[in-house]
Amino acid sequence: MKLGTVQNSTAPAEFHPARGPRTGGADDRDEAAVRVEHLSKSYRSNWTLRVTRGLEDLNLEVRRGEVFGYLGPNGAGKTTTLKILTGLLKPTSGQAWLMGEPVHRVSSRRNLGFLPEQPYFYDYLNGLEYLEMVAKLSGLGGADAGRQARHWLGRVGLGARARLVLRKYSKGMLQRLGLAGALVHSPELLILDEPMSGLDPFGRHDVRDLILEQRERGVTVLFSSHILPDVETLCDRVAIVIGGRLERVGTVSELVSEQGGSVEIRCAGAVVIEVPAPWRQALRLNERPGETLFTLSDPRFLQPVLAWMVESRLAIHAVTPQRGALEQLFLATARSATASTAETTEPERRSA
Amino acid sequence: MSAPAVAAIRRRMSVAWLLALVLAIATATVAEYAARVLPRPAPFGELAYYPSGRYLRPATLGHAETAADLAWLRAVQYYGERRRTDNRFDQLEHVFDILTSLSPGFDGAYVFGAFALAQEGGRFPQAERLILSGLEHNPRSGELAFETGFLYYVRPGGRDLRRAAEYFELAARLPGSPPSATRFAAFCRQNAGSLEVAYELWSDVFKSTQNQYMREIAARQMQRIHTAIENHWPSSAIDRLATPQVRIRSAS
Amino acid sequence: MSALVVAHNTYREAIRDRVLLGILVAGFAVLALTQILKPLALGEGLRLTVDLGLSTITFLGLMVVLLVGAGLVSKEIERRTIYNLLARPLPRAAYLAGKWAGLSAALWCVALALGTGLATLVALMGHAGYVGAIIEAVYLEGLELTVVTAIAVLFSSLSTPVLSALYTAGLFVGGQWCDDLRRLATHFPDAFGRVLTVTADVLPDLSLFNMRTLASNGTPTTLGHLLIASAYALLYCGCALALGAAALESRDFK
Numbered sequence: 001m002k003l004g005t006v007q008n009s010t011a012p013a014e015f016h017p018a019r020g021p022r023t024g025g026a027d028d029r030d031e032a033a034v035r036v037e038h039l040s041k042s043y044r045s046n047w048t049l050r051v052t053r054g055l056e057d058l059n060l061e062v063r064r065g066e067v068f069g070y071l072g073p074n075g076a077g078k079t080t081t082l083k084i085l086t087g088l089l090k091p092t093s094g095q096a097w098l099m100g101e102p103v104h105r106v107s108s109r110r111n112l113g114f115l116p117e118q119p120y121f122y123d124y125l126n127g128l129e130y131l132e133m134v135a136k137l138s139g140l141g142g143a144d145a146g147r148q149a150r151h152w153l154g155r156v157g158l159g160a161r162a163r164l165v166l167r168k169y170s171k172g173m174l175q176r177l178g179l180a181g182a183l184v185h186s187p188e189l190l191i192l193d194e195p196m197s198g199l200d201p202f203g204r205h206d207v208r209d210l211i212l213e214q215r216e217r218g219v220t221v222l223f224s225s226h227i228l229p230d231v232e233t234l235c236d237r238v239a240i241v242i243g244g245r246l247e248r249v250g251t252v253s254e255l256v257s258e259q260g261g262s263v264e265i266r267c268a269g270a271v272v273i274e275v276p277a278p279w280r281q282a283l284r285l286n287e288r289p290g291e292t293l294f295t296l297s298d299p300r301f302l303q304p305v306l307a308w309m310v311e312s313r314l315a316i317h318a319v320t321p322q323r324g325a326l327e328q329l330f331l332a333t334a335r336s337a338t339a340s341t342a343e344t345t346e347p348e349r350r351s352a
Numbered sequence: 353m354s355a356p357a358v359a360a361i362r363r364r365m366s367v368a369w370l371l372a373l374v375l376a377i378a379t380a381t382v383a384e385y386a387a388r389v390l391p392r393p394a395p396f397g398e399l400a401y402y403p404s405g406r407y408l409r410p411a412t413l414g415h416a417e418t419a420a421d422l423a424w425l426r427a428v429q430y431y432g433e434r435r436r437t438d439n440r441f442d443q444l445e446h447v448f449d450i451l452t453s454l455s456p457g458f459d460g461a462y463v464f465g466a467f468a469l470a471q472e473g474g475r476f477p478q479a480e481r482l483i484l485s486g487l488e489h490n491p492r493s494g495e496l497a498f499e500t501g502f503l504y505y506v507r508p509g510g511r512d513l514r515r516a517a518e519y520f521e522l523a524a525r526l527p528g529s530p531p532s533a534t535r536f537a538a539f540c541r542q543n544a545g546s547l548e549v550a551y552e553l554w555s556d557v558f559k560s561t562q563n564q565y566m567r568e569i570a571a572r573q574m575q576r577i578h579t580a581i582e583n584h585w586p587s588s589a590i591d592r593l594a595t596p597q598v599r600i601r602s603a604s
Numbered sequence: 605m606s607a608l609v610v611a612h613n614t615y616r617e618a619i620r621d622r623v624l625l626g627i628l629v630a631g632f633a634v635l636a637l638t639q640i641l642k643p644l645a646l647g648e649g650l651r652l653t654v655d656l657g658l659s660t661i662t663f664l665g666l667m668v669v670l671l672v673g674a675g676l677v678s679k680e681i682e683r684r685t686i687y688n689l690l691a692r693p694l695p696r697a698a699y700l701a702g703k704w705a706g707l708s709a710a711l712w713c714v715a716l717a718l719g720t721g722l723a724t725l726v727a728l729m730g731h732a733g734y735v736g737a738i739i740e741a742v743y744l745e746g747l748e749l750t751v752v753t754a755i756a757v758l759f760s761s762l763s764t765p766v767l768s769a770l771y772t773a774g775l776f777v778g779g780q781w782c783d784d785l786r787r788l789a790t791h792f793p794d795a796f797g798r799v800l801t802v803t804a805d806v807l808p809d810l811s812l813f814n815m816r817t818l819a820s821n822g823t824p825t826t827l828g829h830l831l832i833a834s835a836y837a838l839l840y841c842g843c844a845l846a847l848g849a850a851a852l853e854s855r856d857f858k
Contacts, residue, residue, distance in 0.1 A: 043858075086691040088857040106693050114691040120684040122613070124620045136609045137692040181688060413780045414814045418659040421645070421652045428646050457817060460648050562647030 032097070033189050033220035034062035034085060039094035041080050041244075054080040056244045058094070062222050062237075064188075067215050069235035070224040073334055077244040078224040079117060082193050085222075086114045099189060110139060113182035117193040119174060123167035127158050127177055130166065131184050138185035145184075152180040157206070171198040179207065183214070190214060192223035196230060208234060228327045240330060242337035248329070255329050262322045263302055265294040268315040279305060291317070405453020412454065420455035427451060427461075431468055431565065441473035448482055452489075462486030463499045464563055471569055476507055494529030497522040501536065505553060516540045532556055551577045607698040607705065610689070614676070614706025623671055624710060627664045631718040634660040635725055650731055651820055657722035658741050658816050664718070665711050665749040666776060673756035674772055675765030676703050677848075681857065690857070697849035704757045704845055708750045715746040734822035740830065741819035747837040748813035752776055754844040755808065761848040761855070779810035808840055 041054040101108035131149035156176040448465030470479035501519030517540035523529035558570035642649035719742030759768035789800035
């Protein structure tokens with residue numbers, strides 16, 4: 001289902017990053033929409049007294065107006081971090097600020113829009129009632145809340161079903177409603193936990209558009225996701241957290257260029273050849289109908305490999321360098337983090 | 353859905369409905385048979401096993417009045433059943449003790465309980481105990497004082513005119529008593545013992561009570577006194593009539 | 605302000621829940637039943653109507669508190685609907701106060717509806733003089749239910765719905781025995797007597813809200829009684845909600 005368009009409905013008020021009073025904190029901090037310093041979260045079992053670690057000494061900064069991707073495998077601590085920022089969890093140690101306000105203050109959430117993972121709603125309400133309620137809770141007055149609720153319901157493609165009770169909503173509809181709930185009060189900061197979850201490709205496309213639209217308006221977006229192509233497309237910067245620790249942070253280009261790229265060599269016809277020993281690890285052969293695809297993972301061997309192919313009278317069609325993918329970086333980082341974890345004795349991990 | 357599938361579903365539904373109907377009839381038949389054949393618990397039987405109302409009161413969680421009302425309904429059922437059968441009222445005192453302990457302000461229970469115990473159950477001491485406890489809990493009740501006087505006046509085996517007069521006089525001083533209280537006090541002081549006084553007392557009860565059984569008792573007495581006066585019964589017989597007997601056997 | 609939003613939503617949830625409708629139907633059915641039983645009561649029909657009517661309001665209201673109130677917070681935590689609320693600028697104490705206020709409002713509606721029915725019935729029976737006492741008794745029962753709701757909300761922030769219902773029911777029962785505890789305390793030596801007295805102080809003194817004996821005779825209570833009961837209810841509710849807020853404040857929503 002496509003999202004609605006903005007043209008024929010009341011658009012939300014324009015947002016500019018500099019709007020609103022600065023509420024304290026150092027000058028540096030005010031530049032950051034989200035700031036986390038030495039954040040840790042541990043859980044202690046009431047029965048066994050065993051300590052499990054959710055987050056360990058996390059330091060992070062999300063600049064105003066940027067789209068920031070927060071990646072990690074299941075149980076890495078992504079949801080733990082987001083819940084600490086939104087006041088649902090209390091950190092064991094460390095501090096965090098939203099728009100310069102410490103997260104333990106209720107006022108830090110005044111300009112925050114949050115979409116939890118797999119959002120749950122009151123199934124006896126309809127979409128309009130739900131959005132009006134959360135709009136009022138976020139500080140909008142009665143008439144404003146109603147207006148914004150109707151606008152955002154239409155914007156996420158649910159305007160025609162304003163009076164449908166939520167127990168009859170599909171998973172995708174609930175996800176859209178959750179997004180609308182996060183945006184209804186025109187927040188300056190959006191924190192989205194798996195916003196693409198439960199959506200079909202059309203839905204995911206529309207959510208991407210929505211995120212980009214918010215970026216244009218100057219809204220800061222912090223979101224966690226498993227769908228790496230979306231992260232590559234949308235994010236200005238990305239952080240990778242593994243085992244409760246921040247492993248990598250940077251722009252997508254910076255991160256993937258570290259990986260280096262592989263080279264793809266296409267040859268005509270089926271090739272029956274033995275790859276010389278020095279290149280056996282780096283050079284993979286893949287037969288396809290009508291062609292053979294060689295993938296060289298280490299570009300340093302490109303020249304000697306090409307020379308060998310020419311000498312072997314292989315019919316080379318194309319030589320194409322491949323840019324390093326975020327997925328590769330992610331997997332490599334996860335493997336490396338897991339390997340270093342296995343070498344040390346650590347408390348058990350736990351996810352929120 | 354295909355026609356054969358729809359037909360199959362309909363068939364299963366029909367079988368289920370039919371089975372339910374047959375089982376319902378069978379269940380009702382067994383229940384009726386059981387009601388005829390098996391011994392039934394006596395109505396009111398459960399109340400007989402309850403401890404004193406004083407201990408029952410905390411268990412009512414602040415709703416002692418309602419519990420007393422429900423006990424009252426059961427007590428009335430019990431009385432009616434016993435009146436129709438063997439006229440034995442063995443549990444009556446215990447029940448009214450519970451009732452009035454739960455609701456010490458329940459005037460009607462004291463009056464009906466006392467008269468039922470005295471007139472029907474032949475247990476005047478228990479009746480006296482009950483109605484006096486009522487007066488103890490409700491010392492400002494003119495109605496209860498009057499009924500106490502009346503109880504002594506119609507005491508089976510011989511009127512207690514002195515006590516009757518005392519309570520009629522008390523009633524006359526308290527709110528809620530009938531206007532005739534003073535008059536009856538005077539009659540008792542004069543040791544009247546006359547049929548006319550007795551007739552007036554019973555007439556007063558007949559007019560004022562809403563308790564159906566009390567009205568029946570009063571009506572019976574009035575009829576007997578009227579018959580005695582009409583037929584010029586001998587004085588000894590009149591004396592006996594003016595002194596209510598232990599048991600009233602039939603509604604003549 | 606945000607507490608009112610939560611209260612409105614909670615009220616809406618209670619009203620849309622079929623339990624409340626069933627409770628109202630049951631209440632009016634009991635009132636009808638009193639008229640059917642009246643002939644069996646040998647002249648005590650008025651007393652039966654008033655007593656049963658008032659007791660019905662309390663017990664049906666209690667049922668709503670145990671079925672709905674005991675799970676008010678814990679179910680939200682279990683279903684995670686609370687995330688959408690607490691991630692907003694909504695203090696947890698305001699959230700709790702809103703939940704209590706919303707359910708209390710629904711219970712007051714039930715008490716008012718059934719109380720109006722009872723008063724009307726008694727007036728139609730020719731005893732309009734009883735209406736004043738009935739109104740006062742219903743008001744006190746409303747206060748009683750408000751206090752029990754606060755207790756249910758407190759336990760709901762701490763425990764599961766089933767345990768909350770049990771604890772709430774336990775305090776309801778205990779609260780009927782405060783007078784007995786105080787009386788019992790005088791028969792024991794100082795230390796134990798003191799323990800009993802403190803227990804009676806901690807338990808909600810629900811006998812303060814009981815004027816059913818007076819209403820049964822059509823006797824109104826004093827203004828002083830109504831004021832003291834109102835003040836006590838407000839204070840006890842405030843205390844229970846403050847404890848609940850403290851419990852919720854320290855809670856992590858994993």
